[in-house]
Amino acid sequence: MREQTAGKSGLSWRAKLINPVLNKEFRLRMRTPRSMWTLFFYLFAIGLMALSAIYLTQVISGSGRAFDPETSKVLFIFLSFAQLGLIAFMGPGLTAGVVSGEREKQTLNLLLTTQQSSTTIILSKLASSLSFMVLIVISTIPVYSMVFLYGGISPRQLLLVFLFYIFMMLVLGSFGIMFSTLFKRTMISVIVTYGITLFMFAGTALLFFVMVGVMQELSPNATNSWIGHILAWNPAAALYSILDPEVSQQVYNYRSMGGSAPKKPLLTLWQEFIVIYSVLSALALWTAIRKLRPRLKR
Amino acid sequence: MTTNKSTIEEMNGDNAAAAPSERAAAVPMIEIKGLAKQFGSFHALKGIDLTIAKGTVFGFVGPNGAGKSTTMSILATLMAPTSGYAKVDGIDVTKQPHEVRKRIGYMPDFFGVYDQFKTVEYLHFYGASYGIPKAEREQLIPQLLELVNLSDKKDAYVDTLSRGMKQRLCLARCLVHDPELLILDEPASGLDPRARIEMREILRELKSMGKTIIISSHILPELAEMVDEIGVIEHGQMIAQGNVADIQNRMRVKRFLHIRFLDREDEAEAFLRDRPYVNRLLRDERGIQVHFGGQDEEQSELLHDLIGAGFKLVSYSEAQTNLEDVFLEITKGGDGAQ
Known part of the structure; x- marks a missing residue:
């Protein structure tokens, strides 16, 4: 759809970058106490988990001993998964109501009769939700810095993990916005988005293990490397492949019974994950843009 | 524009x-x-x-x-x-x-x-x-x-x-x-x-x-x-x-005519009752109110007949029809809710 046309004097680059919907979302998001509480509880949860993990590792390894890099790596992995879990919990909650919520508040029709294109509206909604999530996740960096005190983690890994989070938010955000556009009621949209998220985490893992079992029964001697690709649909497995690069090789070269020397896979688990979900997110956003306004042409 | x-x-x-x-x-x-x-x-x-x-x-x-x-x-x-x-x-x-x-x-x-x-x-x-x-x-x-x-x-x-x-x-x-x-x-x-x-x-x-x-x-x-x-x-x-x-x-909405007579009101009432398009009569101290079903022409004829019959009229006026009446008439009196 055509982007909004400029007024008489044309729109400046700033006006194009910060369009009205995005501007509104930024402004209104910070006017509600809810944002403050979301940030507070998120940081509280992640901080509590970090402190508990440090406490537990000290209890296990005995008090008074130095904190070794290997333990801090375990702590980092733990924190990374905890954060992924929190994102999976927060993403659908923040995005699955952005369109249906406007519909329920009866503000959507007013927005749809303006000159803003469906693309602008949907992408602005996504950008504003993402920016809030990014703000929250970035605000957890000091918690991660505790891990740096003890070493064992490369800055590249940390950066990759955070980029992975942003991608994950984009994916969940796109799904949330699509369901929010497709379903009239926020409640249903939220439930479906959480359902999809649950499937991404638990469903794909379950499918992987079931397929491992089934293929072991059916063809015990064959190389069933395709089974490994099921895990490329799983965010937790993808994250783990960033933290421990060897896991991709192990998964793709899975053999039911022993086998020859493993080959180097074309893409690692997280790279394949990004390819798959980039396509799915793009499809979700495309659907949302198409379905925001009723189809008028016959 | x-x-x-x-x-x-x-x-x-x-x-x-x-x-x-x-x-x-x-x-x-x-x-x-x-x-x-x-x-x-x-x-x-x-x-x-x-x-x-x-x-x-x-x-x-x-x-x-x-x-x-x-x-x-x-x-x-x-x-x-x-x-x-x-x-x-x-x-x-x-x-x-x-x-x-x-x-x-x-x-x-x-x-x-x-x-x-x-x-x-x-x-x-x-x-x-x-x-x-x-x-x-x-x-x-x-x-x-x-x-x-x-x-x-x-x-x-x-x-x-x-x-x-x-x-x-x-x-x-x-x-x-x-x-x-x-x-x-x-x-x-x-x-x-x-x-x-x-x-x-x-x-x-x-x-x-x-x-x-x-x-x-x-x-x-x-x-x-x-x-x-x-x-x-x-x-x-x-x-x-x-x-x-x-x-x-077009909707043939009833008109309300207010007629005041100088005298012979009883006779006038009986006379009006027999006229065409007169659906209902109400009589009070201000005169006679006629619910009239006709259009301009019939209304004029009624006035002509009254004068022709020798009644002395003080006033003959059409009350402003309430638009609500038009609406109720058009929509057959119901609230129309489906």
Whole structure:
């Protein structure tokens, strides 16, 4: 759809970058106490988990001993998964109501009769939700810095993990916005988005293990490397492949019974994950843009 | 009033030689032909035709569920018709919705507001949504607030405004891009009498500014004083369209005649009772009230007969027919709810 046309004097680059919907979302998001509480509880949860993990590792390894890099790596992995879990919990909650919520508040029709294109509206909604999530996740960096005190983690890994989070938010955000556009009621949209998220985490893992079992029964001697690709649909497995690069090789070269020397896979688990979900997110956003306004042409 | 010349030229290829102003005048603001809308097995609109000239204030009347809001939603590009077409300023709403949106200001019957906005910010948001540059908005918004009497509330949060104020704010929002056509769906519903009067005053001012306005109501008298034409819709069909007086005549609405006699009132009552078109008589200290079923001609004949029979009349007058009576008559007396 055509982007909004400029007024008489044309729109400046700033006006194009910060369009009205995005501007509104930024402004209104910070006017509600809810944002403050979301940030507070998120940081509280992640901080509590970090402190508990440090406490537990000290209890296990005995008090008074130095904190070794290997333990801090375990702590980092733990924190990374905890954060992924929190994102999976927060993403659908923040995005699955952005369109249906406007519909329920009866503000959507007013927005749809303006000159803003469906693309602008949907992408602005996504950008504003993402920016809030990014703000929250970035605000957890000091918690991660505790891990740096003890070493064992490369800055590249940390950066990759955070980029992975942003991608994950984009994916969940796109799904949330699509369901929010497709379903009239926020409640249903939220439930479906959480359902999809649950499937991404638990469903794909379950499918992987079931397929491992089934293929072991059916063809015990064959190389069933395709089974490994099921895990490329799983965010937790993808994250783990960033933290421990060897896991991709192990998964793709899975053999039911022993086998020859493993080959180097074309893409690692997280790279394949990004390819798959980039396509799915793009499809979700495309659907949302198409379905925001009723189809008028016959 | 601005007109998209290129579009009009496309629509009126035959009149290419005519002057642009003539062509602009020739294109009605709203042209609806055979417009039908079906929701499953429910026919919300059953092929309505409607033409509204530029600068007209058109009252769209009908009971709840008659199809007013559906028609308005189609005009506002929010819904596709099942068949037929609707054009705004010569542009088909389904083919060039983006162009139509530039020309319309739409106020739905139910709408929400972003509560955390201040009044000024609310208008800035919609102004920006129509691509109006900030500098222009800075000048425009105080004028709009002045028009809808909300200047003193410019920094108030929208959720602190009363219903009437929100309604007026929404009207200001409709005007932010200076549209030629205003589509107002029940703008006065749920307002107290004072708020209604304020709304009416604003609409009168908009009319004087030359806007074409289509305004719906299920309460006819609400519209009576300000509309040029009315269209009555029921069960998805236009059952009458024209100016208010025409419709009253066409619908054979009963007239109420007040007759005062100097004397012989008993005889006059008996005489009247036997006349055609006299449906009912009421007698009180002010004279005789006749519920009359005839038109102008029959009414004149009745006066002629009374004088011919030697009755001495003090006055013979037709009481102003309440538009509500017209409406009830047209919609067969029910509330029309489906």
